[in-house]
Amino acid sequence: MSVDHLEVLLPEDIEILKKGATIPVALPSCSYFLSIPYTPARELINAQLPLALATDYNPGSTPSGNMNFVVATACIKMKMTPEEAINAATINGAAAMELSQTHGSIAKGKVANLIFTKPIPSYGFLPYSFGSNQIDKVMLQGKFLRKQETKGST
Amino acid sequence: MNSKLVTLVHISNFVLSTIVYTMTHLITNIKELIGITSKPILIGDEMKELPTIKNAFLVIDDGLIADFGTMDDVPSNDYNQITDVPGASVLPAWCDSHTHIVYAGNREQEFVDRINGLSYEEIANRGGGILNSAKKLQETTEDDLYHQSARRLEEVMQLGTGAIEIKSGYGLTTEAELKMLRVIKRLKENYPVAIKATFLGAHAIPLNFVKKRSKYIDLLIEEMLPQIAEEKLADYIDVFCETGYFSVAETIKIMQAGKDYGLKSKIHVNQFTAIGGIRAAD
Numbered sequence: 001m002s003v004d005h006l007e008v009l010l011p012e013d014i015e016i017l018k019k020g021a022t023i024p025v026a027l028p029s030c031s032y033f034l035s036i037p038y039t040p041a042r043e044l045i046n047a048q049l050p051l052a053l054a055t056d057y058n059p060g061s062t063p064s065g066n067m068n069f070v071v072a073t074a075c076i077k078m079k080m081t082p083e084e085a086i087n088a089a090t091i092n093g094a095a096a097m098e099l100s101q102t103h104g105s106i107a108k109g110k111v112a113n114l115i116f117t118k119p120i121p122s123y124g125f126l127p128y129s130f131g132s133n134q135i136d137k138v139m140l141q142g143k144f145l146r147k148q149e150t151k152g153s154t
Numbered sequence: 155m156n157s158k159l160v161t162l163v164h165i166s167n168f169v170l171s172t173i174v175y176t177m178t179h180l181i182t183n184i185k186e187l188i189g190i191t192s193k194p195i196l197i198g199d200e201m202k203e204l205p206t207i208k209n210a211f212l213v214i215d216d217g218l219i220a221d222f223g224t225m226d227d228v229p230s231n232d233y234n235q236i237t238d239v240p241g242a243s244v245l246p247a248w249c250d251s252h253t254h255i256v257y258a259g260n261r262e263q264e265f266v267d268r269i270n271g272l273s274y275e276e277i278a279n280r281g282g283g284i285l286n287s288a289k290k291l292q293e294t295t296e297d298d299l300y301h302q303s304a305r306r307l308e309e310v311m312q313l314g315t316g317a318i319e320i321k322s323g324y325g326l327t328t329e330a331e332l333k334m335l336r337v338i339k340r341l342k343e344n345y346p347v348a349i350k351a352t353f354l355g356a357h358a359i360p361l362n363f364v365k366k367r368s369k370y371i372d373l374l375i376e377e378m379l380p381q382i383a384e385e386k387l388a389d390y391i392d393v394f395c396e397t398g399y400f401s402v403a404e405t406i407k408i409m410q411a412g413k414d415y416g417l418k419s420k421i422h423v424n425q426f427t428a429i430g431g432i433r434a435a436d
Binding site for chain 1: 167172177179185186187188189190191192194195196197198199201202203206212214217218219220221222239241242243244245246247248249250251252253254255257259260261264265274283284286287306307310311312313314315317319344345347348350364371381389391418419420422423424425426427428431432433
């Protein structure tokens, strides 16, 4: 279904990926935290492959689950355009979980899972202003989240 | 006669459900509505396009996107709720297809060790890394693990994540792997996020299996997988295919076993070295 990480890629690996039906998934926060190479996004996209972005949120190599940082880092370190990075973090991420019929884009009939930004000049400002929180509110399944829900706190 | 009665009942049920459940919500004056596409995946150059509508409205009905367009075309209906969001842009919530948010404690000490010069691999070789997380998780109750993980899920929801994949793999015993997957199941039941669960028993070889690694793979295939399938706890199977973890041949064996139980494959590959794991995914 998906092949994840791909920080170290050989030319023949790209050829194999082109023949398969799997979705490459890049995890730039892991590269950032461990100071290891970034997945060569340009080579994958230029080879006409799909690419998804994810966090890899885990205690060892990526103790961060912030997709906004992932999108910014993909632009800053992997030379993805804001368009490519946002697509990779939404519809292609949904595809890597077989959820793209119901999630990952604005389309009639899809689940109303939406990010409402603070006033920004354009969507390119999201990765440009890396590290700043540009989210005003989040809607999941049609309902606005209350800020700082703490159901799971101990 | 009977069929008429049935029809009437159906109609009244329909009317009832319409009254009770329909909840239309109109969002107005969206500065830019971003990420409009019906394609199921974007490949290569298709990723360069991110279609948007400026000065847009959006209608939500029963939690689903029912309509959208420019403010000039807002349909005049009786909406249950109207929210005006001048200045805000709206985009689809993030879909995070690779996480391990169910874990116990943290590895802040290893972070400091790395700052002081140790590599990720050196830390792993000293019994840190994944095995350190596994030890902590095995000692943590399911309830405690649930609460620690729920806090992380709530955190990423606030950061805009609306769909997420979560892996096991810090258990490395049958009992602890099942504990992790049951926690994922509870998260799925309790939060308005789409969650996919992945069985990653092949995340590392536990210390007590280092000299008999094939026995751990047998345990994974013969004991863990059948129980996971029985309780329907996973959607996918994943393997850490990497030098010092699982070989390409072992990866293929484990993924095939998962497939036999209806689990599609995800694979950790080429993180540190290229050992030919991509071929395994093919």
